[in-house]
Amino acid sequence: MENLLSKVKQNLIIExxxxxxxxxxxxxxxxxxxxxxxxxxxGFYAxxxxxxxxxxxxIMLSSHFYESRDGSTGGFFADNVEASKQVWNVVNTLLRLNRDVII
Structure with missing residues (x-):
């Protein structure tokens, strides 16, 4: 999880x-x-x-949660009401690609 934390912080540009x-x-x-x-x-990914x-x-979903803590769309696309929906669409698409894959 420490590796994911590092990647999420990089994505959010947090030092x-x-x-x-x-x-x-x-x-x-x-x-x-x-x-x-x-x-x-x-616990599968543990x-x-x-x-x-x-x-x-x-990484994208964690970043979205962080930037949207108050329930609004945050971050770069804060002025776009469709941005939050688009984040979820991309996240679900990425997850769908490996739905049946076991590594």
Whole structure:
């Protein structure tokens, strides 16, 4: 999970450690979502490696959770009401690519 934290922080352009606990909770939620969406058992990715596309989906979803903590669309696309929907579309597409793959 430390590797994912580092990648999420890179994606968000965060260099401090003050939000690590918060980010880890978002990563946990994103991994849980990935396992559920891909119909994998809970804790699957604690025991098995993620494919690059699943990892990217987790990074994107964790970043989205962080930037949208108040329920609005945050980040670069804050002025676009469709941005949040697009994030979910991309994440679900990435997860769908490895729904039946066991590494």
């Amino acid at each position: 401090h450690n003050e939000d690590d606990t918060l980010l880890n909770s978002f990563i946990t939620a994103a991994v849980s979502y990935a396992e559920s969406y891909q119909k994998k058992p809970e 025991e098995n490696p993620m494919s690059p596309t699943t990892e990217q989906a987790v």
